[in-house]
Amino acid sequence: MTRAATVPSNGTVLADTGLPGLVTSGAVFETLIDALQASIARLAAGDAPTRIGVPPVISRELLQRLGYVETFPHLLGTVHTYEGDDQEWRELAAALRNGEPWTRRHELSDVALLPAACYHLYPQLTKAEFTEPAVFDLTGHCYRHERTSEAGRMRSFRMHELIRVDKPESVLGWRDAWIERAAEWLRTLGLAVNVVPANDPFFGAAGRMMGTMQREEQLKWELVVEVADGLSQAVVSCNCHKDHFSAEFEFRMADGEAHTSCVAFGLERIALAVLHKHGADSRHWPAELTHPVVAHPAG
Template sequence: MSRTALDGPVPLGELARVGLSWRSSGQVVLRGPLLRLAEDCDRAFADLAGLWRAEEERHPSWLPASRLQRVDYLRSFPHQAAFATRLGPGEADLDAFLAGPVLDEDGAVARARLSPASQVLTPAACYHVFDERLGQALDGTRYVTTRNTCFRHEREYVPLRRLSAFTMREVVCLGTAADTAAFLQLARDALDMFFSLVGLAPAWQAATDPFFRPRDNPRYLLQRVEPVKHEAVHGGDLAIASVNRHHDHFGAGFDITLGGEPAHSACVAFGIERWLCALTGRHGTDPGSWPDAVRAAAAVRRAFGGGPA
């Protein structure tokens, strides 16, 4: 039996009937109707990026730690960082590993010598956009859209709401301060229309990034004084989109310039799995009741002069 429209978390059993499998590690498997809804949402967000004629890019699953540290990521978010590493490649290291139990009694990989953790699993899709342009002098404003699987350690995991591995679609603007301000204003106006067309009514709220020991981090205190992050919050506690103004933080950190000065940047981010949570909570688990996100995005583009999707 499908759940009828009602805001609030949908029980796992009902989500399973439309294609969800939950892993206690904070990961989900999607198939069937729920996977199709996820792909439709992502296509809709990619279509909205057409408002800026954003160029699509596809990036790897991790970045060099040395690159991320250009913007002090590891000091700001050490509690969320996930690393890509491997067993020590030397034969002695591998022989020592094979001579042991391989897995311990809890099912974890037995203690072994590992290679240096020089790569960080993608924490947010936009980092790749800046890394790709390391040291570049831009000749004009750039708009880029990208999707990636992102990885973050959390204190707890909740199906579709808070995951260790999740899908993020972003649209990024690199340009002047005026360019990024205009980009964010258009993004909020367009998203307000999009939310209405898919039957959602999130509230925009000022937010801060999840810094480690935030009150000891001057960037957290600055974000409290001058908010640069606003989230579209559904149901009072579920952020399904965010608009973020970085000023020249990434331009300076990655040595990206425009007109001889560090470029400013901003981004719009969507958590795909959270959209599944919001849409099934609002419209139920009958796929026939789900809104057409792709058609809604096309209507937004026509309304804001972006042309047909």
Template sequence: MECIVSLEGLAPSQHGQLKYAAAFIDETITDIQLETNQIRIVHASAKGNDAIEQRVRKLMERFSQGDFGFKENILFEHPVSTPYEGDIIAELTERKIIKVLEPGLFIFREPFSSLMRFLDYSFVTKVANRFSGVTEEQYPAVIHAETLNKTNHFTSFPEHIHFLTHLREDLDIIETFSQSIREAGGWKQQDQPLDLNETMPKPKFTMNPSTCYHCYEGLQNETLEGDGIVVTAISKCHRFESRNHSDFGRLLDFSMREIIFVGKPDFVKEHRLQAIEYLKELAVEWNVDSMLEIANDPFFTNDFQVKASFQRNQEMKYELRLTIPHIKKSIACSSVNFHSNTFGNAFNIKMGKRNAVTGCVGFGIERWAFAFLAQYGLDEAQWPVSFREQYHAWQQKSL
């Protein structure tokens, strides 16, 4: 079935947000297309078109309330005429450099995997290590659900969460499960007779959606000395984004390098401003077609307008976006964030008698690699001289 809904009354700047959120209104949706002032949704819902339209209009109301609007506010631009305009993902797939397991879930092979390692090395040496006293930490890929609760992730981004659980510690349940799989001839996703309430406990953990959360969890109930600390870490992050995983660079499982600032307000704000300058320098040095703009997180819940407006008005989030010539769009590859004392309060991180404030800089490793190759292709002779020389020097050092 097709459900077509007019977008009259919704600002064009919010059409993309609506398309993203619409993927979550019904699990039978197979396609969503934005057309001239309307949205077309293909689905197989037993509830029919009326129910789909009602949910679309509910989202439209959410995104159109208040004096907001996604006004473009570009702080920096580095326009470049890049040599490659092909479909880089199609080329990488055809050449078996990436293996697509399903939308948003890839296996990366050489040379893409080397490019990812080089990018992470560069973000550490060119950005993180420029901050005095920076230390490196390593985090698990899973996180306590209680920790996510303290970050308000459940109320801001509930659609992203991958819950983790396991079979109950019950010999009968474990043996019955194993026997049922054996008799069925193997795991069959659609035919599993599992009663999750009976066979699995409530989740204690989820997959980690953001690198910096572990840093705050690790500092819980601590009092920091001096003006603050700088920590860097890379971890695997996981966000379920439904049909949106078919969008360029929107992965289910991805690598996020972060530089995290925790301390007094002036310390965090000054380090954040430095990080912005380092990002701009990197974009120019590597000659990537890019821009830095004020942004907001894609809050999913009913208080979208309040949270997004606050972020933008206070300039709490900047994104460095790299152009993808083939689709004539850009994607966010890095973000620079200021959280005020949200996480300092949540985790009782102290600076003297006051709670700490926090900020972070994030680098999506796969996104940077995809975006760079989308502009310059796999032929290294076409790469910017500075990038190519640094990449080859890193390769020699890594041998």
């Protein structure tokens, strides 16, 4: 049985699973997540995005093709399954009851835990030709093997992503516009925002060089807010991928090359920031989350 752990900085109750970076959330937290999701949908409505649902696991082969295995091995979570027969399991079950290891017949499966919601999108665009810009909307349960108990740095979390496919100069402009749009949205939630250049946590010496190049080209910007007393974290990431995905999956614009950009919202971190600022009583939450103004088309 898990024990209820009150998080003093945000006034809500989370269930402590006993594992770092892994919690379950109560009704107040989930109500807030739902309100944030609805607010993000309103924020993105002008882009008329195509919504796509994604599973929490992904092809291991696809992650390797995307370069994730090589660049983020420290964050990757794989799935192993039992491959033995009934007799072997009876032996392993006996070992289990004796407190001995029971995983020696578990083998690596063909799937891994999903590290980013957008990774499911790009194979669907293989060899596509776009006559106009396209925006896609995905929300997924993601996993990254963080080795910390720091508030907001969860191993299992939800990511809401918007991805645009367009001409190179246009996706960059879209990304920059979303930096401003997302920052202003966070301010409507009562949060003080710091917009900073950033890089992904690439692994190893080669990864540090990649991170330096990413910063120099200003391909990644993060919107940072306070999520607990004295602790600020990135809650939104705005990125330009250039042709990393379009070249691999051979999709293009009808009149030339296609690039992609994305904006990613870390839902749990934003919820923590709102609770830290306003508390768990929804009557004190910003009107955007409790009494939103919804624009209706003329007619």
